[in-house]
Amino acid sequence: MKNLVWFRRDLRLKDNTALLHACKDAADGVVAVFYITPAQWTEHNDAPLKVDFWLRNVAALSKSLAKINIPLLVEECNQFSEVPDAVLALAKKHGCGDIFFNREYEVNERRRDESLLQLATEFSVSIHQFHDRVIVPPREIKTKDERPYSVFTPYRKRWDKIAADFGSVQKTPPKQKALNIQPSKVPDSVDGFCFDDLPTELWPASEDEAQRRLEMFAGKIDDYGEARDVPALAGTSGLSPYLAAGVISPRQCLAAAINTDAGAIGGEGGATTWISELTWRDFYAHVMVGFPRVSMDLPFKEKTKKLKWRSSKKDLEAWKTGQTGYPIVDAGMRQLNQTGWMHNRLRMVTAMFLTKNLLIDWREGEKYFMEKLIDGDLAANNGGWQWSASTGTDAVPYFRIFSPFSQSKRFDTEAEFIKQMCPELTEVSPKAIHDLNKLAKALKETGADYPAYIVDYKESRERALAAFKAL
Ligand SMILES: Cc1cc2nc3c(=O)[nH]c(=O)nc-3n(C[C@H](O)[C@H](O)[C@H](O)COP(=O)(O)OP(=O)(O)OC[C@H]3O[C@@H](n4cnc5c(N)ncnc54)[C@H](O)[C@@H]3O)c2cc1C
Known part of the structure; x- marks a missing residue:
């Protein structure tokens, strides 16, 4: 049987855990899918500019996947609640017995995935989920009494000790068996997410662009400690849209920082300060999982x-x-x-x-x-x-x-x-x-x-x- 890989906010070929596992021993080939969910995105207040960025990156991803014989299907469901049935129907249609995806940590996303897990047994489909969105998975760092940390500094001390265990960049998947399935045409826009006069050219799509930005930033990372607070300077990496859409992985960022300074984790220079921002990113995902009220409009305190x-x-x-x-x-x-x-x-x-x-x-x-x-x-x-x-x-x-x-x-x-x-x-x-x-x-x-x-x-x-x- 074939494997199905479900892309969410991990729109990249390189260092993508779910994709890599889907491609391991996939003798009958791999199919990929991305869901457009307009009503859910509206409910989540997702910005039209961000939706446009997602679509442009989905199109770039589709091209990269096609080169390794993985057709990317782009499907539409209004809400997350409709997706589990749809993805299982798609798996059945294409003869896929295993579904692979990287976890998302927000409440609605987790409910969607739990519902898929329950339904999958009825369909005799196996689900494989991976931690890939952050460097150190949420719940991995706990206080002595097994509770999630609620303060950044002690969280970070622990993070510094274990980040290297989770931070290695993985291989890029090899070419897969060719399939007789046409990739979908990726739409240019989604109804309800229109905008005028916003400079999309500031944020070109594609993994190559994200890598280019990372390399450029790595060249000036030593100055980050000083330059990062000055809005008139381009002193930060400008990678946040790419990290948010998963066009680049936080592991790739960590590796680039360590490449400039081998002692960067727990060190003192610009690379260390930048890694600390990647740690904040992990920390807030950890807070969301440990204290789910924060993604339900409630205060942490x-x-x-x-x-x-x-x-x-x-x-x-x-x-x-x-x-x-x-x-x-x-x-x-x-x-x-x-x-x-x-x-x-x-x-x-x-x-x-x-x-x-x-x-x-x-x-x-x-x-x-x-x-x-x-x-x-x-x-x-x-x-x-x-x-x-x-x-x-x-x-x-x-x-x-x-x-x-x-x-x-x-x-x-x-x-x-x-x-x-x-x-x-x-x-x-x-x-x-x-x-x-x-x-x-x-x-x-x-x-x-x-x-x-x-x-x-x-x-x-x-x-x-x-x-x-x-x-
Ligand atoms: C009120 C408020 C709202 C924010 N909303 C978002 C948001 O919706 N999305 C978002 O990615 N960041 C958000 N941030 C964090 C931060 O402002 C941006 O990540 C950063 O400005 C992005 O620019 P950069 O990629 O050049 O960052 P760099 O300084 O180069 O940092 C590298 C990466 O680290 C992460 N990062 C940096 N600072 C933080 C931080 N304080 N918290 C969490 N992650 C961080 C980002 O992924 C960023 O791309 C918010 C901060 C504040 C105070």
Whole structure:
């Protein structure tokens, strides 16, 4: 019988555990499938730009698979709940007795897979699932009393000790027996996921492109520790869309970092700092599995459920559109709206501004990011939002509130990035841009068409502190 490999967010040929196992001893050949699930994607707030990126990568994957005689079928089911029946019917149609896939860790995805496991026995089909999305599988790292870690630093210490055991890059599968099955034509778009004027050329599809980016980044990884916080520099890898769609594996990233510095795990240089970001990625997947409430719209810190968030459509809209009157916040939001991606430092600044200075529920921000981000990933996005809102795994107590002005002064000193995103401020000096009162005066003097601040910094900070104290 043939083997069926089901691709999800692991759109690559190289270092793909499920694919490699499907190709082992597959005497009768291998068939592949990818499901388009529009209603589910809408429910998950998946961004049109991300869906477009997925489709372009599915098309690239289909070409690579065809070279090793694996036809990729692209099927459509509206919801995840319809997929288990569909995949089993497909297996039957093509004479496949084994289905291979890499696990996904979100609640809806896990329910879908559990339902497939139950149905598969009736169909006499064997299911083979693998941990492939992260370096160290969730549940692998536990506290002494067998519980999942809820704080990053001790998690990371343990991760550093065992990552190498899980981190080897695997072989690329060899050519398979040729089959008389035509690959599907991959659609260019999916109804309901349209967008205008977004620069898809910033994110070319394909594994080769992801590898090219990794190699380029590896060449400057030593500078990462300094450069990663400066939005005006291309100091980070820009690999997040590729990692989120699985066009590159985190193991390949780890291997590239170690290749530049053999002692990078647990070391001190730029490669170590970058590996620590890959560890955060693993950590948030581990949190989602250990504390599934976080993928059900609930806070990680349960007592913060009672926090009295403000409701203000006007303030939320000003934040979304980059019109708050706080230059660094507006620059970040405009970057998101214009490119579908935002620099990490700005994700923290804009998230903290929404949840602390505007005291608006983190779930509003989480949803908006998901609707826009090309790299939107539930675990990382939820983790980042809850960390910034102090409802999450941040070990520091509730009063971590970034001042947008100290942040912009420190990380965009010459206001280079701010001016790029907010050209209205071209004539305003960096000094004024980094100071609320000076900015108000400079706007009057220069007549710059930039909004007045929508909230007073000191008052809004006090309001946030009071709201958290009241818990
Ligand atoms: C509020 C908020 C929301 C976020 N939403 C997402 C999201 O939806 N998807 C996403 O991939 N990342 C998210 N992040 C994490 C981080 O901002 C992005 O991963 C990073 O900006 C991507 O750029 P890069 O690929 O150049 O990162 P690099 O600095 O080159 O890092 C390498 C990789 O490590 C991972 N990574 C880096 N930082 C983090 C982090 N803090 N948490 C988890 N993984 C990390 C990413 O996969 C990234 O591609 C969010 C952070 C915050 C504060």
